[in-house]
Amino acid sequence: DAEITQSPRHKITETGRQVTLACHQTWNHNNMFWYRQDLGHGLRLIHYSYGVQDTNKGEVSDGYSVSRSNTEDLPLTLESAASSQTSVYFCASSQDGNYGYTFGSGTRLTVV
Amino acid sequence: AQSVTQPDIHITVSEGASLELRCNYSYGATPYLFWYVQSPGQGLQLLLKYFSGDTLVQGIKGFEAEFKRSQSSFNLRKPSVHWSDAAEYFCALYNFNKFYFGSGTKLNVKP
Numbered sequence: 370d371a372e373i374t375q376s377p378r379h380k381i382t383e384t385g386r387q388v389t390l391a392c393h394q395t396w397n398h399n400n401m402f403w404y405r406q407d408l409g410h411g412l413r414l415i416h417y418s419y420g421v422q423d424t425n426k427g428e429v430s431d432g433y434s435v436s437r438s439n440t441e442d443l444p445l446t447l448e449s450a451a452s453s454q455t456s457v458y459f460c461a462s463s464q465d466g467n468y469g470y471t472f473g474s475g476t477r478l479t480v481v
Numbered sequence: 482a483q484s485v486t487q488p489d490i491h492i493t494v495s496e497g498a499s500l501e502l503r504c505n506y507s508y509g510a511t512p513y514l515f516w517y518v519q520s521p522g523q524g525l526q527l528l529l530k531y532f533s534g535d536t537l538v539q540g541i542k543g544f545e546a547e548f549k550r551s552q553s554s555f556n557l558r559k560p561s562v563h564w565s566d567a568a569e570y571f572c573a574l575y576n577f578n579k580f581y582f583g584s585g586t587k588l589n590v591k592p
Contacts, residue, residue, distance in 0.1 A: 400578055411571060411584040472524035
């Protein structure tokens with residue numbers, strides 16, 4: 370069955386370190402997204418991609434980057450982790466014309 | 482610009498009681514509206530969606546939502562809540578291949 374997987378499920382890192390969160394989908398979806406979820410803020414869009422080599426900034430992109438070298442993967446990199454980036458991160462994918470996301474199970478990141 | 486507001490952060494209802502979760506949106510045209518549910522430690526699951534047509538939309542798990550253009554609302558309802566409905570609920574607006582989420586309503590169910 371097609372799926373979207375995130376790894377790791379939990380991560381603890383130190384301030385200033387570079388961290389990469391993985392997102393892999395086997396739906397063959399063109400569109401992929403990264404959100405962070407924080408209490409009182411719902412889900413906020415970090416970065417998104419509409420296809421290979423395409424990346425776009427969302428509403429809270431500072432301190433984050435993504436790259437899309439193939440259809441299946443959209444890794445999210447925190448260049449220099451900060452305590453304010455402690456959050457739960459969700460990856461999602463969708464196909465053009467199909468108005469709905471498929472979500473991953475999330476990665477809980479703690480920056481100490 | 483588009484936005485979604487969920488006025489209630491927490492709601493507690495008794496098992497078997499009816500439920501209504503509020504959602505208001507701001508958007509210049511006919512919106513595509515969604516409700517998602519998130520159980521603890523899980524990702525988001527689609528409950529229902531509205532694109533056009535009948536303003537009362539049926540979803541999974543016995544949920545329904547009514548689109549009211551005059552009130553810019555898309556409230557989620559369930560006639561009889563079960564303990565397993567305890568979760569966080571998100572209303573979302575879809576525009577140009579992206580979702581804009583409300584801040585969520587956490588539902589507690591009393592036995």
